[in-house]
Amino acid sequence: MSTRPDLVGVVASARALGTLSLFAGATGALPVLLGRTQGMSGAAIAVSAVLIFGFPFAWCAGPRRAWYRERLDAATPIPPGYAVVSQSDEFRRVTHPLTKGLVAVLVVELLVAFTTGVPIGLALCGFGAGLLSQAHWLARQERTRTVRVVCPVAPGRVAADDPHLSVYRAVPFFTDAGTRPPTQA
Numbered sequence: 193m194s195t196r197p198d199l200v201g202v203v204a205s206a207r208a209l210g211t212l213s214l215f216a217g218a219t220g221a222l223p224v225l226l227g228r229t230q231g232m233s234g235a236a237i238a239v240s241a242v243l244i245f246g247f248p249f250a251w252c253a254g255p256r257r258a259w260y261r262e263r264l265d266a267a268t269p270i271p272p273g274y275a276v277v278s279q280s281d282e283f284r285r286v287t288h289p290l291t292k293g294l295v296a297v298l299v300v301e302l303l304v305a306f307t308t309g310v311p312i313g314l315a316l317c318g319f320g321a322g323l324l325s326q327a328h329w330l331a332r333q334e335r336t337r338t339v340r341v342v343c344p345v346a347p348g349r350v351a352a353d354d355p356h357l358s359v360y361r362a363v364p365f366f367t368d369a370g371t372r373p374p375t376q377a
Contacts, residue, residue: 196273197344197356202260202365203334204282205343206327212287213320216294220301220313230309241311245318252322260326264333267341267365276342276368289348340368 221241229237270276277285301313334341346360354360 196271196275197346197359198285199270199274199276199342199366199368200282200285200345201279201368202341202343203327203330204279205286205345206323206330208283208286209290210320210323210325210327212290212294213316213323215320216298217301217313217315217317217320220298220305221311221317222313223302223305224309224311228306228309230307232309237309237311241314244311245314245321248315248318249322249325252319252326256322256326257329260330263343263363263365264330264337264341267367270342270366270368274344274366277345285345289346293348337367341365342368 224237224241232240297316298313301316304310304312330341343363343365344356344359350357350360
């Protein structure tokens with residue numbers, strides 16, 4: 193039994209979170225895309241949609257990339273006591289703890305879209321698209337470095353007295369010598 197948090201692939205984690213966010217955001221924006229505009233003009237909807245989508249996407253492509261690069265440069269081999277989640281189970285381990293929160297966010301997105309005509313779900317969509325862009329960049333980094341990069345997977349809710357809280361907050365990256373990154377992403 194592992195005495196530390198389980199580890200999942202960084203690329204798989206970014207892909208899982210990006211995919212989930214992209215689909216939830218698109219669903220939240222669907223009422224507006226289907227014509228529920230509450231009297232807003234097409235130009236106003238287009239401008240708001242570009243801004244709502246663009247800022248989260250740009251944040252993932254800019255400042256968030258620096259966060260990933262910093263952790264990649266500091267990555268160390270996996271220390272003893274950690275267990276790596278199988279690649280076939282990574283998507284479930286990353287997304288399962290987020291399900292309840294994501295449903296709540298989706299309800300709020302739909303409520304805002306129906307009552308105001310603002311496609312607020314596009315913010316989550318932009319974040320998801322940005323994470324998928326990061327996943328592609330991370331996959332290229334893994335191929336360049338010829339090593340798979342893993343990080344701790346946190347539960348949906350972390351208690352204040354959790355012994356692994358500092359690890360969840362630091363999000364250290366480790367290199368997994370036991371597996372190689374895929375040759376194509």
